[in-house]
Structure formats: C-alpha cells, structure tokens
Amino acid sequence: EIGLVKGEIGLYDLCGYLLKTRSSVLGCPNCKSLLQTSEMELPADFAAADYTLARTHGGLKLVSVAMFRIFRVVENVIQHFKSASHVYVRHSYQECISKICLCNVMSVSCEDHLDILHFLNMEHLQICF
Numbered sequence: 001e002i003g004l005v006k007g008e009i010g011l012y013d014l015c016g017y018l019l020k021t022r023s024s025v026l027g028c029p030n031c032k033s034l035l036q037t038s039e040m041e042l043p044a045d046f047a048a049a050d051y052t053l054a055r056t057h058g059g060l061k062l063v064s065v066a067m068f069r070i071f072r073v074v075e076n077v078i079q080h081f082k083s084a085s086h087v088y089v090r091h092s093y094q095e096c097i098s099k100i101c102l103c104n105v106m107s108v109s110c111e112d113h114l115d116i117l118h119f120l121n122m123e124h125l126q127i128c129f
Helices: 008-021 029-035 047-055 065-081 089-102 113-129
Strands: none
Touching: 008 029, 008 047, 008 065, 008 113, 029 047, 029 065, 065 113
C-alpha cells in the first residue's frame, strides 16, 4: 500500500525532479521503464502522484512506484543524519545503500546499468543536505 504521509508529496516531486534534471539515467529504454511511468500505470490511490498529475501540463515526470519506494527508504534512513551543524553525505549514502539492499524493493535499472541507483541516491542526498 502506498499511503500518504507527511513529506511524500515533496519526495515524489523530488524523484521527478531527479529524472528531469538527470536525464542521462533515462537513456536506456529498459531503465526508463523501471524509473518513469505513465498515469495509467500508477495505483488509483497514489496521492503523491495525484498531486503531481494535478499540476502538470505534460512537463513533470511521473516516477515509478519502485523508484518512489526506494527513495522513501532513503528518506527514512537519512532522517537521523540530519543535523544543523553536520553534513553526513558519505555516511548517509553508505547507510542508504545498505538499507536498500536489505529491503525487498524492485530494481530501478537494468543489468547493464546497476550504477543508476547509486548515482540517483547520491544526487538525492546532495540535494537534501
């Protein structure tokens, strides 16, 4: 189930922003199909995507449920690293990758481009910190 909790609309938007601004990850058709989706493929009760759909005129990216779930895990991991006086990007990155490996989430890349998750995770962390 994909419920809406505080911050998930912003997280969904951030995931879409990552796809829009890091378009190199969408070069492979197989990876693109795992990262990006269409309105028809989204669950009917996916409020974070509904908000994006209400605001788009064709330019906003809709991210797959798999990508959103992975970055929801990332957000949960980095919450305890956030501090006003410290930036722990490297620690957060390593912790996130470890946690993602333990979770039962779908892949967001094909076998030839396994580094996409690492790249998007680091880009996400740099934006957050």
